[in-house]
Amino acid sequence: MDIKIKYFASLRDRMGRSEDQISFDNDNVTVADLWGKLSDEPISENILVAVNMEYTDTGHKLKNGDEVAFFPPVTGG
Amino acid sequence: MDIKIKYFASLRDRMGRSEDQISFDNDNVTVADLWGKLSDEPISENILVAVNMEYTDTGHKLKNGDEVAFFPPVTGG
């Protein structure tokens, strides 16, 4: 299945990019599994995650075509 | 001594005029004495009084040339 990833604010700087596109062979993938593919560092407790523009947690199970966004904890304009 | 009087809001309606000018022969006149000359009704506890644009009370002693204003208790715009 195909997953689209977006990074915001300081996370974008840390990753060095604003988006990723990843394919998985199996269907049993959580947000935490996804993060494991994206970064060598463990996911911070404070990072916010949204799947298809709704906040969720790292145990959320992904489906084909999901858009996953990661935000640093507190950001404001 | 000469005293100028101004009435505001519902008090103006009650008095039927917006201003008065009164002369006294003696110098020993308080706001309460002034009111006695202006109206047959006793002054209401709630009426606000200003002498020369500063709020005061009915015991305030008047001087020649003072401008006395009477306001109904609560009015707003």
Add this chain to the structure above:
Amino acid sequence: MKVFVTKEALDPYKEVQDHERSALPEGKHGGVVVFIGAMRDFNDGENVKSLSLDHYPGMTERHIEQVCQEAMDEWDVMDALVVHRVGEMVPADPMVVVAAWAAHRKDSFDACRYIINYLKERCEITTEGKKHWVEHNSEDPGVTERKLQKTA
């Protein structure tokens, strides 16, 4: 601080913009809170076709300035503007505009709300409906409680 009372039609947005351009340094304030009070076509369930606001020239301005100064002493406000319309007006006419500029928005909100609240209580602006005097209750529970000195 700028305070005035006018018999002319009031363009509240223009007044706020003009004051900001002429009196506020660029890039120093983080926000402004503006309250605009407009005339409604009903009051206590009755239709209102026109309204006449009366004031006490001299005392009104002095008390509005005093209320603004209190707000500026209490909160970290860079500048404040109050323009009050008086005279004859019709529904939808803007009656009053209050603006408070500050580095932080909480100060702008507190100051603006304080000013409009106490302005309604103390500033000798009186309302006459077509048929009867309208006496408002200006109570606003959101304003910081503060004992009012009725004697200036």
Add this chain to the structure above:
Amino acid sequence: MKVFVTKEALDPYKEVQDHERSALPEGKHGGVVVFIGAMRDFNDGENVKSLSLDHYPGMTERHIEQVCQEAMDEWDVMDALVVHRVGEMVPADPMVVVAAWAAHRKDSFDACRYIINYLKERCEITTEGKKHWVEHNSEDPGVTERKLQKTA
């Protein structure tokens, strides 16, 4: 309710006036409270020459609308407007405007303050300074306390 995010220069007074004229019935609201947030030329003691605001198209608008709806459910508000600037900007540029119209001014103040406060907390608008990410503390003790549901 009208909510939008724009990369164009923001004229906050025009937005509020235009919305009032097109969406509010004449003579029905007693007041409007407007908050305009502007870019300052300093932040935490450092000079700031320019700023880039980023957002998450779709999610940002949805969450701003959600915050407005919460305010309209909580207070007696007739209408609300939020326009947020994103992209590159320089000091003194207006960044955001929030307006809340109501019959009574206390509802306008409470709703406007609630919206700007929670908008800063939840709406996925992120700030990049020239050299580093600026992370704001959006705490405003004047806003009604309310438990936030992070999961929509």
